[in-house]
Amino acid sequence: MVRYVKKAVASKPPDSKDMLDQVVLIAGVSVLGVLEQAYFSLQVIYARRKFSVTPPSTSGPPGFERVLRAQANCSEYFPVFVTILWVSGLFFNQGLSSICGLLYLYGRFLYFSGYAKSAHGRLAPLYFSAKVLWVLIGFSVLGILSFVFRFYLGLDLMQLACSV
Amino acid sequence: MVRYVKKAVASKPPDSKDMLDQVVLIAGVSVLGVLEQAYFSLQVIYARRKFSVTPPSTSGPPGFERVLRAQANCSEYFPVFVTILWVSGLFFNQGLSSICGLLYLYGRFLYFSGYAKSAHGRLAPLYFSAKVLWVLIGFSVLGILSFVFRFYLGLDLMQLACSV
Amino acid sequence: MVRYVKKAVASKPPDSKDMLDQVVLIAGVSVLGVLEQAYFSLQVIYARRKFSVTPPSTSGPPGFERVLRAQANCSEYFPVFVTILWVSGLFFNQGLSSICGLLYLYGRFLYFSGYAKSAHGRLAPLYFSAKVLWVLIGFSVLGILSFVFRFYLGLDLMQLACSV
Ligand SMILES: N[C@@H](CCC(=O)N[C@@H](CS)C(=O)NCC(=O)O)C(=O)O
Ligand SMILES: N[C@@H](CCC(=O)N[C@@H](CS)C(=O)NCC(=O)O)C(=O)O
Ligand SMILES: N[C@@H](CCC(=O)N[C@@H](CS)C(=O)NCC(=O)O)C(=O)O
Numbered sequence: 001m002v003r004y005v006k007k008a009v010a011s012k013p014p015d016s017k018d019m020l021d022q023v024v025l026i027a028g029v030s031v032l033g034v035l036e037q038a039y040f041s042l043q044v045i046y047a048r049r050k051f052s053v054t055p056p057s058t059s060g061p062p063g064f065e066r067v068l069r070a071q072a073n074c075s076e077y078f079p080v081f082v083t084i085l086w087v088s089g090l091f092f093n094q095g096l097s098s099i100c101g102l103l104y105l106y107g108r109f110l111y112f113s114g115y116a117k118s119a120h121g122r123l124a125p126l127y128f129s130a131k132v133l134w135v136l137i138g139f140s141v142l143g144i145l146s147f148v149f150r151f152y153l154g155l156d157l158m159q160l161a162c163s164v
Numbered sequence: 165m166v167r168y169v170k171k172a173v174a175s176k177p178p179d180s181k182d183m184l185d186q187v188v189l190i191a192g193v194s195v196l197g198v199l200e201q202a203y204f205s206l207q208v209i210y211a212r213r214k215f216s217v218t219p220p221s222t223s224g225p226p227g228f229e230r231v232l233r234a235q236a237n238c239s240e241y242f243p244v245f246v247t248i249l250w251v252s253g254l255f256f257n258q259g260l261s262s263i264c265g266l267l268y269l270y271g272r273f274l275y276f277s278g279y280a281k282s283a284h285g286r287l288a289p290l291y292f293s294a295k296v297l298w299v300l301i302g303f304s305v306l307g308i309l310s311f312v313f314r315f316y317l318g319l320d321l322m323q324l325a326c327s328v
Numbered sequence: 329m330v331r332y333v334k335k336a337v338a339s340k341p342p343d344s345k346d347m348l349d350q351v352v353l354i355a356g357v358s359v360l361g362v363l364e365q366a367y368f369s370l371q372v373i374y375a376r377r378k379f380s381v382t383p384p385s386t387s388g389p390p391g392f393e394r395v396l397r398a399q400a401n402c403s404e405y406f407p408v409f410v411t412i413l414w415v416s417g418l419f420f421n422q423g424l425s426s427i428c429g430l431l432y433l434y435g436r437f438l439y440f441s442g443y444a445k446s447a448h449g450r451l452a453p454l455y456f457s458a459k460v461l462w463v464l465i466g467f468s469v470l471g472i473l474s475f476v477f478r479f480y481l482g483l484d485l486m487q488l489a490c491s492v
Binding site: 183226229230232233234240243244247248251254255279283286297301304305308311312315 | 347348349351352355356358359361362363365366382383384385386400403406407410
C-alpha cells in the first residue's frame with residue numbers, strides 16, 4: 001500500500017511542482033471548506049434523527065428547519081466561494097486570498113451555529129462572511145485587470161498609481 | 165496599502181503568467197457569474213422583507229416563492245456551469261467558451277427576471293441557457309477527445325476530418 | 329465551421345499541453361459529472377409533468393418529492409465533489425482520483441434511482457458515495473502535506489515512512 005502511495009505521489013513531474021506551489025494554500029483552504037460542508041451535512045442528519053423528520057420531508061419544528069436551512073444556505077454559497085477563492089488566489093495573491101478564505105470558513109461556522117440556535121443568530125456572521133466574499137471579489141477584479149493591463153498593454157497599473 | 169497591493173500583484177513569477185493568460189477570460193466570466201449570484205441572493209433578501217417571510221421559512225405568496233426558487237435554481241446550476249466553462253476553456257478554446265459563458269449568464273439573468281414576474285416567464289430563458297450549456301458540454305467533449313488523440317495517439321482528429 | 333473548430337483546437341501553445349495532461353482525466357470525469365447532473369434535472373422536469381407539480385411549488389406526492397430531493401441532494405454535493413476531485417487529482421494522483429470520481433458518480437446514480445423508488449433505497453448508495461468522498465479527502469490531505477514537506481522543507485514523507 002505504502003509503496004503505491006509513494007509511487008503515486010512521486011509521479012508528479014518536477015516542472016508541474018512549480019505551478020502547484022502557486023495554488024497549494026488555496027487548495028488547502030478548499031479542503032477545509034469541504035470538511036466544513038461535510039460537518040454541516042452530518043449536523044442535518046443528526047437533526048433529522050433528533051426531530052424525527054424522515055426524508056424526503058424538509059419541514060418540521062423550527063429547531064430542525066433552522067439547521068436544515070443553515071446547511072442549505074452554506075451549500076448554496078460554497079461554489080461561489082470556491083470559484084472566487086481560486087480566481088483571487090491565481091490572479092491577485094495566494095496568501096491574502098487564503099487568509100480571506102479561512103475567515104470566510106470561520107464566518108460560515110459561526111453562521112451555522114448561530115442559525116441553529118436562533119434565526120437572529122445568523123445575521124452578524126452572515127454580514128461578516130458576505131464582507132469577506134466582497135473582499136475576494138475585489139481582489140479578483142484587481143488581479144484580473146492588472147494582469148490584462150500588464151500582459152496585453154504592457155502597462156503596470158500599480159506602478160502607474162504609485163508614480164502619480 | 166498601495167505598496168502591499170503592488171507587492172502582492174508583482175509577486176507572481178514570470179513563467180506562471182504564460183499559464184494565466186490561458187484562463188484569464190474564463191476567470192473574468194467566472195467573476196461575473198459570482199457577481200450575478202450575489203445579485204440574485206440580494207433579490208431574495210429584498211423579497212423576504214417585502215413579503216415578510218422570515219427565515220427559516222421558505223414558503224409565502226407565489227410572488228415570493230418565484231424569486232426564492234429562481235435564485236435556488238440558478239444556484240443549483242452555478243457549479244455545473246463553472247465546471248464546464250473551465251474544462252471547455254482549458255481543452256477547447258478560451259475565447260469561444262467565454263462567449264458562451266457570457267451568453268449563459270445573460271440567459272440566467274433573463275430567467276431570474278422572467279421567473280420573478282411569472283412562472284411561465286422562466287421557460288424561454290431556461291431553454292436558451294440549457295442550450296448554451298449543451299454547447300459548452302460539446303466543446304469540452306471535443307476538446308478532451310482531441311487532446312487525448314493528439315497527446316497519447318499522435319493523431320490530429322481535426323486534420324483527419326479535413327483531409328477526408 | 330470545421331476550419332474554425334480546427335483553428336480553435338490548434339491554438340493551444342505546445343507548453344500548456346504538458347500541463348493539461350496532468351488534468352485531462354479529472355476534466356473528463358468532471359464532464360461526466362455535469363452530464364449526470366443534467367440527467368437528474370431532466371428527471372425532475374419529467375416528474376413535474378407526471379405528477380402535475382408546477383413551479384414554483386416543490387411539494388407534491390411522495391413519489392415526486394423523492395425525485396426532487398434526490399436531485400437537490402446530488403446538486404448540493406456536486407461542488408464539494410468537483411473541488412475535492414481536482415485537489416486530489418492535482419496534489420495526489422490523477423489516475424486514482426479519477427477512479428474514485430467514477431465510483432462517486434456511479435454511487436450517485438444508484439442514490440438517485442434508489443431514492444426515486446423509496447426513501448430507504450437512498451441509504452446504501454449514500455454511505456458508499458460518502459465513503460468515496462472521504463477517500464478523496466484523505467488523498468487530498470496526503471497530497472498537500474507531502475507537497476508542503478517536499479517543497480518547503482525538503483523532506484520526502486513517503487521515503488521517511490518507508491525507511492523506518
Ligand atoms: N436562499 C437564501 C438567499 C438569500 C440569503 O442568503 N439570505 C440570508 C439573509 S435573509 C439568509 O441567511 N437566509 C436564510 C436561509 O437561507 O434560510 C434565502 O432563502 O434567504
Ligand atoms: N430544481 C429544479 C430542477 C429541474 C429544473 O431545472 N426545472 C426547470 C424547468 S421545470 C425550472 O425552471 N424549475 C423551476 C424551479 O426550480 O423552481 C426543479 O425543481 O424544477
Ligand atoms: N440536505 C440533506 C443534508 C444531509 C444529507 O445528505 N442527508 C442524507 C441522509 S438523511 C439524505 O439522503 N438526505 C435526503 C435529502 O436531502 O432529501 C438533508 O436534507 O438531509
